[in-house]
Amino acid sequence: MRGYGDVHPTVAELRVGYLPVMLPHPITGELTEAGEVLMTECEVVATYQGDDNKAAPTFTLGYGACFGHNEVKAISMAILDRALQKGMKDGPENPSEDPEFVLLHVDGIDSMGFASHYKMPHYVTFQSDMDRLRTTQQKQEANHE
Amino acid sequence: MSNGINFAFLDEYAKREIRRSVLKAICIPGYQVPYSSREMPMGRGFGTGGLQLTLALIGANDTLKVIDQGSDDSVNAVNLRKFIEMTCPGIDTTTRLQEATLIQSRHRIPEQALRADQILVLQVPYPDALVIVEPSEDKRKVMHGEADYSRLLVKLYEDIVKFDEITISHRYPTRINGHYIIDPSPIPRYDVPKLHNSNALILFGAGREKKIYAVPPHCPAEPLAFDDVPFRIEDFTDNHGERRACKLCGSQESFLDEFIDEQGERVYQCSDSDYCEQQQELAHG
Incomplete structure (x- = not known):
């Protein structure tokens, strides 16, 4: 969107519903329904992709699924999934196609962790920064004289 | 437990x-x-x-x-x-x-x-x-x-x-x-x-x-450094070319924190508080 992985996907499937939770039975080991959980899932179809090797062009697919009733989240995941697959295939052309960038920065804990770190004291590193700033300023002044 | x-x-x-x-x-x-x-x-x-x-x-x-x-x-x-x-x-x-x-x-x-x-x-x-x-x-x-x-x-x-x-x-x-x-x-x-x-x-x-x-x-x-540009640590010398000392223990060998005290004076103090205390104990016998 807006030039960073341009797609306007067509929503092929968007569903909200209960899915069974299957667990192995503790005695028989057979899969048994233990309950159900509300899920949203989405599949998108995006613009076709050509191939340098002259293979026939195809549409591309993306899939997203999340707990609860959350359509926008499922659609967003599907778009990102499609972007990441393209990135894996052709190499990332922009951040949304780079798995390292997307997966490490959309995770709630990982994305928040470092912003809260800035609350901690930084006297020592700041003292060290001051040393570099003063030295380079002095050198620049000396050069101008 | x-x-x-x-x-x-x-x-x-x-x-x-x-x-x-x-x-x-x-x-x-x-x-x-x-x-x-x-x-x-x-x-x-x-x-x-x-x-x-x-x-x-x-x-x-x-x-x-x-x-x-x-x-x-x-x-x-x-x-x-x-x-x-x-x-x-x-x-x-x-x-x-x-x-x-x-x-x-x-x-x-x-x-x-x-x-x-x-x-x-x-x-x-x-x-x-x-x-x-x-x-x-x-x-x-x-x-x-x-x-x-x-x-x-x-x-x-x-x-x-x-x-x-x-x-x-x-x-x-x-x-x-x-x-x-x-x-x-x-x-x-x-x-x-x-x-x-x-x-x-x-x-x-x-x-x-x-x-x-x-x-x-x-x-x-x-x-990492170059042969003709050596690695250098932080410089704690003052305008007269003297190594600054810790306000509390007087050490001229420690890494210092610089801050402005309540009187508005710029002061320097050891960043390693345990080292600073041990230096003070040594000085006071």
Whole structure:
């Protein structure tokens, strides 16, 4: 969107519903329904992709699924999934196609962790920064004289 | 434990994995060993990497010292120490370097030399020195493997062209045992020479980035520099060319914190509070 992985996907499937939770039975080991959980899932179809090797062009697919009733989240995941697959295939052309960038920065804990770190004291590193700033300023002044 | 929490909080499988990663890190000095950093009951970026190392290494006979910015009383140090005391019954804690067997620190290596029977654990925010020249971890891993640090050297060279000085203040790239270059955690340049041929094992833990690495005892550690532009530590000389002294203990050999006191005067004080107290005790007999 807006030039960073341009797609306007067509929503092929968007569903909200209960899915069974299957667990192995503790005695028989057979899969048994233990309950159900509300899920949203989405599949998108995006613009076709050509191939340098002259293979026939195809549409591309993306899939997203999340707990609860959350359509926008499922659609967003599907778009990102499609972007990441393209990135894996052709190499990332922009951040949304780079798995390292997307997966490490959309995770709630990982994305928040470092912003809260800035609350901690930084006297020592700041003292060290001051040393570099003063030295380079002095050198620049000396050069101008 | 009666309250259902395992000794040192982590389960034994987690401790075992961390210890194996530590062994690998010692065998390949400076190599960043990936590990499955556990979620700790505190935010990532608050020393969770160092904490997991400490928890995996500590035993009931250990005496622990925890410091942040050189001080035992800094909020991060106090909180980590309380947590470790709470989850590790039987351990002792101390503020005196000489009494400690295990030292967890953020941003400083203690002023006084460490002993062979001590382990220093450093908390690491950014484990990879190459991150300033290459954002992709995939590519950085290859560069480390090939000891391809040309882009870091170019960064230093560009600094000299632009500023007539290398502008890296802390987290100074340091080559370990002639191969891997590490980010030695945000210690000042003043502390970097202490990594070289250290008596104690020095371990680095990055919880958020899920990496462990080590500078083993008696291992060469050279800060990156050029033949004609040597590595330099922070300069604490005043306008008259005298080395500034600590306001409290008078030491002219320690790393100093600079601040403005209540009278508006600029004053300097040891950043290592334990060292400063010991110097004062010596002076007063």
